[in-house]
Structures are given as structure tokens and as C-alpha cells.
Amino acid sequence: MSIHxxxxxxxxxPDVSNEFVRAxxxxxxxxxxxxxxxxxxxxxxxxxIALIGPSGAGKSTLLRCLNLLxxxxxxxxxxxxxxxxxxxxxxxxxxxxxxRRHTGMVFQSFNLFPHLTAAKNxxxxxxxxxxxxxxxxxxxxxxxxxxxxxxxxxxxxxxxxSGGQQQRIGIARALAMDPDLxxxxxxxxxxxxxxxxEILAVMRALAGxxxxxxxxxxxxxxxxxxxxxxxVMVEGAIIEEGAPEQVxxxxxxxxxxxxxxxxxxx
Amino acid sequence: MSxxxxxxxxxxxxxxxxxxxxxxxxxxxxxxxxxxxxxPLGFLLALMTEARSKPLKxxxxxxxxxxxxxxxxxxxxxxxxxLPSVGILFDALPSACIAFVWSAAAYSAEMIRVSIxxxxxxxxxxxxxxxxxRFDTYRYIVLPQAAxxxxxxxxxxxxxxxxxxxxxxxxxxxxLMHIAYQQGxxxxxxxxxxxxxxxxxxxxxxxxxxxxDRLSKRLGGVTSVRQTAFRxxxxxxxxxxxx
Numbered sequence: 001m002s003i004h005x006x007x008x009x010x011x012x013x014p015d016v017s018n019e020f021v022r023a024x025x026x027x028x029x030x031x032x033x034x035x036x037x038x039x040x041x042x043x044x045x046x047x048x049i050a051l052i053g054p055s056g057a058g059k060s061t062l063l064r065c066l067n068l069l070x071x072x073x074x075x076x077x078x079x080x081x082x083x084x085x086x087x088x089x090x091x092x093x094x095x096x097x098x099x100r101r102h103t104g105m106v107f108q109s110f111n112l113f114p115h116l117t118a119a120k121n122x123x124x125x126x127x128x129x130x131x132x133x134x135x136x137x138x139x140x141x142x143x144x145x146x147x148x149x150x151x152x153x154x155x156x157x158x159x160x161x162s163g164g165q166q167q168r169i170g171i172a173r174a175l176a177m178d179p180d181l182x183x184x185x186x187x188x189x190x191x192x193x194x195x196x197x198e199i200l201a202v203m204r205a206l207a208g209x210x211x212x213x214x215x216x217x218x219x220x221x222x223x224x225x226x227x228x229x230x231x232v233m234v235e236g237a238i239i240e241e242g243a244p245e246q247v248x249x250x251x252x253x254x255x256x257x258x259x260x261x262x263x264x265x266x
Numbered sequence: 267m268s269x270x271x272x273x274x275x276x277x278x279x280x281x282x283x284x285x286x287x288x289x290x291x292x293x294x295x296x297x298x299x300x301x302x303x304x305x306p307l308g309f310l311l312a313l314m315t316e317a318r319s320k321p322l323k324x325x326x327x328x329x330x331x332x333x334x335x336x337x338x339x340x341x342x343x344x345x346x347x348x349l350p351s352v353g354i355l356f357d358a359l360p361s362a363c364i365a366f367v368w369s370a371a372a373y374s375a376e377m378i379r380v381s382i383x384x385x386x387x388x389x390x391x392x393x394x395x396x397x398x399x400r401f402d403t404y405r406y407i408v409l410p411q412a413a414x415x416x417x418x419x420x421x422x423x424x425x426x427x428x429x430x431x432x433x434x435x436x437x438x439x440x441x442l443m444h445i446a447y448q449q450g451x452x453x454x455x456x457x458x459x460x461x462x463x464x465x466x467x468x469x470x471x472x473x474x475x476x477x478x479d480r481l482s483k484r485l486g487g488v489t490s491v492r493q494t495a496f497r498x499x500x501x502x503x504x505x506x507x508x509x
Contacts, residue, residue: 067395100397107395113392115411
């Protein structure tokens with residue numbers, strides 16, 4: 001299973017009736033600031049969603065609400081049939097961990113563990129969370145590193161890897177947990193455009209394999225060609241969503257038009 | 267001993283070294299006890315100050331702030347001469363141990379707490395995102411990185427604690443300074459004996475300080491947690507305004 005395939009995911013449209021994630025009326029407040037404002041979103045199994053919008057629009061916070069790194073202030077979230085309604089401090093730890101188990105996250109700043117080698121970065125959670133033996137976890141770590149083209153870096157520390165390599169290790173680390181949903185938080189924003197292209201190639205291949213993904217990104221071309229659906233967020237709210245061609249070429253919302261013209265330089 | 271002339275201490279001090287050596291033993295013993303027990307306690311206190319339970323947190327904060335806020339000399343007097351008046355009696359050496367352990371625990375707690383705080387937030391985020399428990403996140407991600415950061419200051423604190431053991435002389439613990447003072451008083455040659463004592467302190471602390479410096483450079487070098495966390499190349503995300 002090589003990652004370097006060139007299938008276009010848009011050819012294999014997901015079955016939208018097969019809903020996997022359903023967020024309803026999600027709200028996240030930080031003090032006076034409402035970072036996520038009444039967001040409802042559903043994602044089908046195998047769907048690739050590009051989350052676009054200006055900086056500070058709440059894209060990251062929305063992603064962090066979906067894996068409960070942030071606890072939403074209100075609303076509800078259902079992943080793989082399990083539903084949590086957020087009201088006050090009602091979250092139970094086991095519930096959080098169960099829901100989170102379905103997700104994997106890739107960060108803008110990689111967040112690799114600097115004191116562990118690449119292979120151990122990928123193996124640790126497998127051992128601690130999934131209870132895999134050290135041997136099995138390391139074997140799978142090597143498989144995942146190979147998948148992102150970095151088997152040769154297995155024994156390297158993050159500080160010995162380039163930014164692009166670190167991000168690919170970050171992807172391998174998330175994939176090793178066999179997530180059903182991958183969350184990408186601006187995975188290429190911290191990288192040179194050329195290096196970013198490596199990462200995008202890996203993500204394109206994942207999309208081709210039918211991985212369910214939500215990608216917060218500023219890469220408009222990537223959003224247009226790889227995603228099944230583009231979601232536009234402004235000031236914490238989703239203002240428009242639809243097929244990439246429709247949103248990118250003929251946005252209905254005035255603010256989407258403004259945003260796209262600013263970001264695409266038209 | 268020979269007659270005391272204004273400069274005779276310059277060559278006579280080595281004669282006093284053997285007399286003082288047992289005192290060095292006591293000083294080292296006090297250092298080992300105060301740090302050996304104090305640092306693990308400091309670690310516990312550091313964790314307690316971060317605890318969500320209010321009573322735990324406040325107990326730890328009081329112990330740390332009192333331990334740091336009161337001079338060690340005062341702690342020594344309180345334990346050795348103050349507590350007996352409320353019916354608690356310790357010998358000189360145990361009194362010194364209690365005071366030094368408290369002090370070492372309080373200072374190290376603060377260092378360890380700061381080190382834990384230095385580990386970037388993204389590290390625990392990444393760990394939690396992998397469904398790791400809070401305990402595992404601390405055990406495998408945060409603490410190993412914090413340990414690396416806190417080792418150089420803890421080595422420096424150990425040197426400071428070794429210095430501080432000289433204070434125990436005032437409550438009659440027969441460590442290095444106590445013996446030196448007694449000998450000086452008996453023979454009325456303070457300068458000679460204190461020079462010998464000073465040399466003994468230096469023989470321990472100068473190599474220790476060099477070691478601490480090297481260690482801190484090494485830990486701050488290639489494998490530095492801080493460096494790797496921030497060294498990545500960053501092109502800022504395009505900031506799109508006008509909406």
C-alpha cells in the first residue's frame with residue numbers, strides 16, 4: 001500500500017448517506033470571545049472536507065472541538081454513533097477518550113516528541129493506548145514511516161529531521177492509531193511551499209485511499225482538487241459550503257467572494 | 267603549632283586540613299540528605315501545586331513559599347531552639363536535616379514547577395490527541411522533557427545547599443565550619459583555620475560548578491527540548507484580511 005498513488009479522490013465520491021461525524025450547533029467560547037459560533041457539520045465516511053477561511057476564523061478551534069482537545073461550550077457531537085451533548089462540565093473522561101479514539105490529528109507545528117526517535121514517536125501511543133506489544137508497535141511504526149517515505153529516519157530524533165520530514169512523521173504517528181477520521185490543522189502553513197507539496201502529496205494519497213479527513217488549509221488549489229466539499233468559516237461560523245468548484249468558482253456569499261479574491265489574488 | 271605571624275596562615279593552613287576533614291564528611295552527609303530527600307519531596311510539591319484539588323494545592327503552596335521565604339538560618343533556629351518550647355525536641359543533626367530538607371524541597375519544587383511549565387503546550391496536545399491518558403502524558407511526554415530542563419538548576423541548587431550546610435554550625439552540628447570555628451577559638455588562629463576550611467569548600471564546589479556548567483551546555487545543545495520545539499522553519503500562515 002504505497003502512499004504515492006495518483007488517484008483523484010473526487011472520482012470516488014463517498015456515500016453521503018453514510019454519516020460518520022455529526023456536529024450540531026457547536027459553540028466554543030473563550031471568555032467573552034466566541035471562537036466557534038453555532039457550527040453544524042456532518043461528514044460522511046471517506047469524505048474529504050477542506051475547511052477554509054481567514055486566520056482567526058475558528059478553523060483550528062473547530063478541529064480541536066471535534067477531538068475534544070477543547071470542550072465545546074454547547075451543542076452536540078456524534079462520532080461513529082456515539083453522541084455527546086455539551087452542557088456545562090458534564091464531560092466524562094472515558095467518554096472523551098472513547099470519542100477521541102476515532103480521530104487522529106496533525107498539527108501546524110508538528111508537535112513531535114523531541115526526546116523520542118521518529119519510530120518511538122509513532123510507537124508510544126500504540127503501546128500505551130492500544131496495548132500493543134513493543135515489537136508490534138515498532139513494526140507498525142516502521143510500516144507507517146515507510147508509508148510516508150521515511151523508513152530511513154526511524155532512528156532519527158525530530159531535531160535531526162527537516163520540517164517536511166517532521167510533519168510526515170506527525171502524519172505517520174496519527175495514522176498508526178488507525179483513526180477513522182483525520183484532522184489536519186494547517187499542516188503545511190509552517191513549511192516552505194516546496195516542502196508543503198510533499199505533505200500535500202501524502203494527504204492526496206490518503207484521500208485516494210478513502211481516508212475521512214477534515215483539513216483546515218490555506219492551500220486553495222489543494223482544496224479545489226482533493227476535497228469533496230469545501231466549508232468556509234468566517235468569525236467562528238460556517239457561512240458557505242458546497243462542492244469545491246461551486247464554492248471556489250461561484251461563491252454565493254459575499255464574504256466568501258472577498259476571502260477568495262484576497263487569497264487567490266484575483 | 268608554630269607562632270602566629272601576620273602571614274604565617276599562607277603556608278600553615280594545610281596543617282589544619284586533616285582536623286577539618288571529618289567536618290567535610292558531615293557537610294557532605296547533610297547535602298546528600300537534604301537533596302536526596304528534598305528533591306523528591308520538591309517534585310511532589312511541584313505536582314501538588316498544579317493539582318486541581320484546592321486543599322492539596324494550598325498545602326503545597328504554603329510549604330513552598332514558607333520554605334523559600336524564610337532564611338535557612340531562621341529555619342534552623344526554629345526547628346532546633348523554637349520547637350522545644352512547644353514540646354518537640356530534636357538533636358542538632360536531625361534539626362539541621364529537617365531545615366535543609368524543607369529548604370531544598372521548597373526551592374526544587376519551584377524549579378521543577380517552572381520546568382514543567384516550559385514544556386510547550388503543543389506537546390500535551392499531541393499526546394492527548396493520540397488518546398493518551400493524563401498520567402501517561404505526564405509520565406512519557408511532559409516529565410522527561412521537564413527533567414532535562416530542570417537538571418542544570420538542580421545541580422546548582424545542590425552546590426548552594428552544600429554551602430548552606432555551614433549554617434548548621436550555629437546549632438552545634440559539628441560540620442566543617444563548626445570544627446573550624448572551634449579550632450580557631452582554641453588556638454586563636456582563625457585566619458589559618460578558616461583558610462583551610464575555605465580551600466576545602468573550593469575543592470568541592472569549583473569542580474562541581476564546572477560540571478554543572480558543562481552539563482547545562484550539553485543539555486542545552488543538540489538534544490535541547492527547547493531548541494527542537496522552536497527551531498523549525500516557519501513561514502507564517504498567510505493572513506487574509508479585508509473580510
